[in-house]
Amino acid sequence: xxxxxxxxxxxxxxxxxxxxxxxxxxxxxxxxxxxxxxxxxxxxxxxxxxxxxxxxxxxxxxxxxxxxxxxxxxxxxxxxxxxxxxxxxxxxxxxxxxxxxxxxxxxxxxxxxxxxxxxxxxxxxxxxxxxxxxxxxxxxxxxxxxxxxxxxxxxxxxxxxxxxxxxxxxxxxxxxxxxxxxxxxxxxxxxxxxxxxxxxxxxxxxxxxxxxxxxxxxxxxxxxxxxxxxxxxxxxxxxxxxxxxxxxxxxxxxxxxxxxxxxxxxxxxxxxxxxxxxxxxxxxxxxxxxxxxxxxxxxxxxxxxxxxxxxxxxxxxxxxxxxxxxxxxxxxxxxxxxxxxxxxxxxxxxxxxxxxxxxxxxxxxxxxxxxxxxxxxxxxxxxxxxxxxxxxxxxxxxxxxxxxxxxxxxxxxxxxxxxxxxxxxxxxxxxxxxxx
Amino acid sequence: xxxxxxxxxxxxxxxxxxxxxxxxxxxxxxxxxxxxxxxxxxxxxxxxxxxxxxxxxxxxxxxxxxxxxxxxxxxxxxxxxxxxxxxxxxxxxxxxxxxxxxxxxxxxxxxxxxxxxxxxxxxxxxxxxxxxxxxxxxxxxxxxxxxxxxxxxxxxxxxxxxxxxxxxxxxxxxxxxxxxxxxxxxxxxxxxxxxxxxxxxxxxxxxxxxxxxxxxxxxxxxxxxxxxxxxxxxxxxxxxxxxxxxxxxxxxxxxxxxxxxxxxxxxxxxxxxxxxxxxxxxxxxxxxxxxxxxxxxxxxxxxxxxxxxxxxxxxxxxxxxxxxxxxxxxxxxxxxxxxxxxxxxxxxxxxxxxxxxxxxxxxxxxxxxxxxxxxxxxxxxxxxxxxxxxxxxxxxxxxxxxxxxxxxxxxxxxxxxxxxxxxxxxxxxxxxxxxx
Numbered sequence: 001x002x003x004x005x006x007x008x009x010x011x012x013x014x015x016x017x018x019x020x021x022x023x024x025x026x027x028x029x030x031x032x033x034x035x036x037x038x039x040x041x042x043x044x045x046x047x048x049x050x051x052x053x054x055x056x057x058x059x060x061x062x063x064x065x066x067x068x069x070x071x072x073x074x075x076x077x078x079x080x081x082x083x084x085x086x087x088x089x090x091x092x093x094x095x096x097x098x099x100x101x102x103x104x105x106x107x108x109x110x111x112x113x114x115x116x117x118x119x120x121x122x123x124x125x126x127x128x129x130x131x132x133x134x135x136x137x138x139x140x141x142x143x144x145x146x147x148x149x150x151x152x153x154x155x156x157x158x159x160x161x162x163x164x165x166x167x168x169x170x171x172x173x174x175x176x177x178x179x180x181x182x183x184x185x186x187x188x189x190x191x192x193x194x195x196x197x198x199x200x201x202x203x204x205x206x207x208x209x210x211x212x213x214x215x216x217x218x219x220x221x222x223x224x225x226x227x228x229x230x231x232x233x234x235x236x237x238x239x240x241x242x243x244x245x246x247x248x249x250x251x252x253x254x255x256x257x258x259x260x261x262x263x264x265x266x267x268x269x270x271x272x273x274x275x276x277x278x279x280x281x282x283x284x285x286x287x288x289x290x291x292x293x294x295x296x297x298x299x300x301x302x303x304x305x306x307x308x309x310x311x312x313x314x315x316x317x318x319x320x321x322x323x324x325x326x327x328x329x330x331x332x333x334x335x336x337x338x339x340x341x342x343x344x345x346x347x348x349x350x351x352x353x354x355x356x357x358x359x360x361x362x363x364x365x366x367x368x369x370x371x372x373x374x375x376x377x378x379x380x381x382x383x384x385x386x387x388x389x390x391x392x393x394x395x396x397x398x399x400x401x402x403x404x405x406x407x408x409x410x411x412x413x414x415x416x417x418x419x420x421x422x423x424x425x426x427x428x429x430x431x432x433x434x435x436x
Numbered sequence: 437x438x439x440x441x442x443x444x445x446x447x448x449x450x451x452x453x454x455x456x457x458x459x460x461x462x463x464x465x466x467x468x469x470x471x472x473x474x475x476x477x478x479x480x481x482x483x484x485x486x487x488x489x490x491x492x493x494x495x496x497x498x499x500x501x502x503x504x505x506x507x508x509x510x511x512x513x514x515x516x517x518x519x520x521x522x523x524x525x526x527x528x529x530x531x532x533x534x535x536x537x538x539x540x541x542x543x544x545x546x547x548x549x550x551x552x553x554x555x556x557x558x559x560x561x562x563x564x565x566x567x568x569x570x571x572x573x574x575x576x577x578x579x580x581x582x583x584x585x586x587x588x589x590x591x592x593x594x595x596x597x598x599x600x601x602x603x604x605x606x607x608x609x610x611x612x613x614x615x616x617x618x619x620x621x622x623x624x625x626x627x628x629x630x631x632x633x634x635x636x637x638x639x640x641x642x643x644x645x646x647x648x649x650x651x652x653x654x655x656x657x658x659x660x661x662x663x664x665x666x667x668x669x670x671x672x673x674x675x676x677x678x679x680x681x682x683x684x685x686x687x688x689x690x691x692x693x694x695x696x697x698x699x700x701x702x703x704x705x706x707x708x709x710x711x712x713x714x715x716x717x718x719x720x721x722x723x724x725x726x727x728x729x730x731x732x733x734x735x736x737x738x739x740x741x742x743x744x745x746x747x748x749x750x751x752x753x754x755x756x757x758x759x760x761x762x763x764x765x766x767x768x769x770x771x772x773x774x775x776x777x778x779x780x781x782x783x784x785x786x787x788x789x790x791x792x793x794x795x796x797x798x799x800x801x802x803x804x805x806x807x808x809x810x811x812x813x814x815x816x817x818x819x820x821x822x823x824x825x826x827x828x829x830x831x832x833x834x835x836x837x838x839x840x841x842x843x844x845x846x847x848x849x850x851x852x853x854x855x856x857x858x859x860x861x862x863x864x865x866x867x868x869x870x871x872x
Contacts, residue, residue: 001762021726025586031651031774032583034762129581135727137581145565145573147468148747150461215467273709273733283731290457291571291734291744295719297709298730308727311584319763326437326470327755338467 003036004318007067008058009089010079011044014103014130016053017303018077018310023054025311033315039077041067068093075317077310078102087111094119094126099320101313103130103306109204112211112218116331123325127313132205133158133282135305136298137312142286143212143333149288151213153253155435156284157277158205160300161189161196162228162248166236166265167278170245175233188280198227199248199263206250209284210261213252214342215334219261222344226264235357235428238399239267242383244355245275249433258345267355267401267432273297274435285435293435348408353382353432355401356414360422362389362396370398373416379405395424401432439472440754443503444494445525446515447480450539450566452489453739454513454746459490461747469751475513477503504529511753513746514538523547530555530562535756537749539566539742545640548647548654552767559761563749568641569594571741572734573748574720579648579769585724587649589689591871592720593713594641596736597625597632598664598684602672602701603714606681611669624716634663635684635699642686645720646697649688650778651770655697658780662700671793671866674835675703678819680791681711685869694781703791703837703868709733710871721871729871784844789818789868791837792850796858798825798832806834809852815841831860837868 008015022029022037030036042055043064061067068076068089076093078100080086086107093100094115102108108115108128119126129139133156142151157163161183168179180197183189195201203223211218228248239246244267253260268275273295277283282300287293299305320328330336360366367384374381380403389396402410410429418427444451458465458473466472478491479500497503504512504525512529514536516522522543529536530551538544544551544564555562565575569592578587593599597619604615616633619625631637639659647654664684675682680703689696704711709731713719718736723729735741756764766772796802803820810817816839825832838846846865854863 017726021584025584025726028586028651029584031770032766034766034771034774135724136730137577140576140581141573144752145576145748146744147751148457148461148465148744150464215464271712273712276707276709276712288571288744290453290461290740290747292738292741294572294732294734296730296732299728302728304726305728308582308584308724311726312581315583316580319759319765321763323755323759323763327757327759329755330468330470334467335470338470 001035003038004074005072006037006039006075006077006314007070007073008039008042008077008079009064009067010081011042011051012079013303014306015042015079016051017307018079019053019055021304021307021311029311029315033318035318037311037314040072041070043067064089065092068096068098073098075099075101075314078104083107083110090115090126091118094122094124097122097124099124099317100126101310101317102126102128103310105131105204105208109207109218109220119331120336125317125320125328126331127317129313130306130309132208133284134298134300134302135308136282136284136296136300137309138209138284138296139212141296142209144329146286146288146291149290152287152289153251154209154213154284154286155249155251155274155433156209157247157274157282158250158284158300159196159202159248160280160282161193162202163277164188164280165197166228166231166246166248169231169233169236170240173233173237176229176231197229199225202248202250202263206252206261206263209250210252210259212333214254214259215332215339216259216342217339219344222261224262224347228265231265235430238357238385238387239355242385242401243270244268244432245270246430247274251433255345255351258343260350261344262347262350265430267430269434272435348411350407351404352407353402353404353434354410355399355430355432357428358398358417359395359424360398361394361424363422366422367398369420369422370400370417373413374402377409377413379403379409379413437471439474440510441508442473442475442511442513442750443506443509444475444478444513444515445500445503446517447478447487448515449739450742451478451515452487453743454515455489455491457740457743457747465747465751469754471754473747473750476508477506479503500525501528504532504534509534511535511537511750514540519543519546526551526562527554530558530560533558533560535560535753536562537746537753538562538564539746541567541640541644545643545654545656555767556772561753561756561764562767563753565749566742566745568644569718569720569732570734570736570738571744572718572720572732572736573745574645574732575648577732578645578722580765582722582724582727585726588723588725589687590645590649590720590722591685591687591710591869592645593683593710593718594686594720594736595632595638595684596716596718597629598638599713600624600716601633602664602667602682602684605667605669606672606676609669609673612665612667633665635661638684638686638699642688642697642699645686646688646695648769650690650695651768651775652695652778653775655780658697660698660783664701667701671864674793674821674823675791678821678837679706680704680868681706682866683711687869691781691787694779696786697780698783698786701866703866705870708871784847786843787840788843789838789840789870790846791835791866791868793864794834794853795831795860796834797830797860799858802858803834805856805858806836806853809849810838813845813849815839815845815849
């Protein structure tokens with residue numbers, strides 16, 4: 001078979017990674033796909049920039065529209081990132097009946113519904129394995145490998161920067177701001193780290209995972225999102241003492257007739273595999289009703305891991321060239337006319353256990369008041385920890401783990417606890433997930 | 437689209453699991469595949485047996501040849517297990533140009549080359565996701581998701597019974613025979629546990645994984661296989677003290693121009709995810725040159741996890757009905773004419789670090805003799821542990837961890853050590869894998 005002709009938009013780190021991997025593994029890829037992958041042209045804003053990949057044999061241009069309009073090109077690879085011009089270019093390629101492979105999570109999370117609808121009309125595929133979990137084949141696993149299951153829930157560490165920071169905080173006992181600064185020096189965190197540490201990047205990815213797990217439209221604006229900026233070294237230490245680790249999770253879970261969609265830090269029992277996913281690595285735990293728990297682990301970012309996912313998509317798309325379009329794997333795992341609009345529950349209806357950390361004047365009756373407030377609301381206490389007060393401190397810490405409870409109930413209890421005049425600083429709350 | 441018509445051979449635990457999952461998740465499956473899966477007929481040796489699944493609406497027979505010859509049937513599901521009559525029936529179905537889905541690892545490991553060759557000639561697919569790792573989509577991950585990589589190595593816990601036994605030995609400090617007896621009582625181990633505890637089952641699975649990872653023919657008879665029957669509670673304890681856990685691994689690794697293929701117990705550093713895969717769970721760690729390390733975890737056996745893999749194959753095969761056969765995912769990941777016969781290295785050429793456990797008379801010079809023997813063969817020592825001798829014992833334990841070394845060199849060293857007259861019992865050796 002003739003090689004498939006690919007046009008590449010974007011020659012940044014990932015674009016160059018793809019060029020390198022396709023060149024280095026050309027023979028392995030051809031042995032598998034039965035044909036080569038030929039990157040015939042590439043566009044970049046600045047062609048003068050020095051790049052870490054060999055571009056000879058690739059036609060270069062600063063005008064991406066040349067590529068999406070080239071009748072020779074069968075597959076367009078979008079590695080520009082961000083919303084525009086990526087959105088216009090992807091839609092343009094689709095309009096010209098070209099298959100598209102993209103690593104752009106923001107684009108898919110925010111504009112996937114529109115893009116997939118156009119792609120279906122035009123009979124082409126827009127593939128996006130690299131958009132979630134870097135090199136981990138999590139899209140393929142959920143979309144194809146678990147097709148016999150009703151997915152009950154999934155929980156993932158899907159932002160490498162955040163996980164690197166939390167791992168360092170635990171290993172070195174350091175505070176968030178300290179570790180963030182180091183991560184920025186090392187290049188693991190951006191100069192503006194908002195997307196990573198506030199959970200927006202994870203929310204983009206969770207949006208996509210939830211859609212393919214449950215067959216619901218992409219709805220980024222419904223994801224409850226909480227970052228890791230308020231986690232302290234003390235919380236990390238308390239969690240360890242209780243047998244837990246703090247991780248930043250994206251969680252999608254069926255609850256009754258609705259879906260919980262939430263990104264937030266959480267305590268996880270330290271013997272769970274997910275609690276042992278460290279540094280910049282990612283992992284997603286998926287529970288299907290037939291298969292039970294399955295976990296997928298690997299590098300969540302980086303040029304070559306992302307290239308691994310991109311090339312797998314290129315090979316899949318190449319195979320799709322001869323499939324009756326109605327028989328392909330649907331973009332969102334479920335047939336477009338079979339998507340259902342299950343309601344996304346407000347966070348007040350979510351159910352989690354809770355870690356509560358209070359500082360209160362060290363006097364009798366405080367713990368009794370707190371347990372009474374929780375008890376009145378039928379919130380069970382699983383554990384209480386009272387770390388030794390610091391020398392000369394006017395107040396002492398109380399750490400409480402509750403049983404799972406509806407968020408609105410814990411909110412009420414917290415309001416009541418905060419109104420006790422014994423508290424010296426506002427209470428800290430972190431969700432606890434047993435992942436069962 | 438019309439439902440795909442499936443004929444099921446074998447109504448044991450897994451067969452019933454598939455019937456149940458297909459019925460329970462009929463709507464989720466139809467929403468994904470765009471068509472239903474209709475199990476129209478099933479065969480079993482004894483139709484009078486009580487079964488844990490609803491068989492109304494399924495035509496039952498004791499004669500499987502009726503199913504493979506039924507022109508209505510599009511896909512044959514082989515869940516009989518063992519070699520015959522499974523092999524003849526699968527080849528018969530292929531001859532009749534029916535796609536086949538099977539969970540039969542022994543059949544694929546021993547007769548896959550023949551079966552896939554016939555299937556290719558006839559333009560049909562024989563799918564086998566359920567043959568390795570139960571519900572873990574490890575075949576799909578390696579075959580499709582890592583297609584952009586040169587696979588460097590893989591290492592897996594691929595036998596649940598063995599892993600259950602080793603986990604119990606560690607958790608409860610008990611000996612192998614004890615735990616095996618309990619596993620048999622609980623139904624986790626067969627009355628004849630040879631296949632599981634001697635590593636034959638794992639070797640079947642490793643044969644398959646190595647083939648799809650490297651593009652080599654299936655060659656079960658080349659796998660070096662060592663069971664877990666000689667692991668003692670003391671080894672487990674020594675390993676823990678050194679920061680390791682003992683797991684039964686299947687390992688396939690490129691080394692020079694050849695491939696190492698080996699099943700044996702191994703010490704793994706306790707912080708590795710694979711060291712924390714406990715009980716009957718399975719996991720496979722795969723390292724690709726582009727993606728780096730990826731891990732896939734889940735239940736390695738059981739009716740419903742296996743059914744999950746079987747249904748995923750059924751959906752994939754259904755999609756294949758309209759694909760140009762040359763464009764399908766090849767059976768062994770690589771195009772049949774692109775398989776290469778990389779030599780499988782004899783175990784004497786494999787490279788591993790080593791755990792050595794000796795008992796010797798407690799007198800001066802013994803450790804010096806041993807370190808001299810290792811030093812003369814340029815085998816570096818990474819750690820030495822000398823547990824407190826038992827009260828009144830005439831001899832003492834010495835535990836040594838070596839650096840990685842070619843097996844033939846450690847063999848020579850062990851022969852020399854054994855010939856020291858200080859040893860009171862034969863030396864114990866277990867490989868150590870850092871999985872890097």
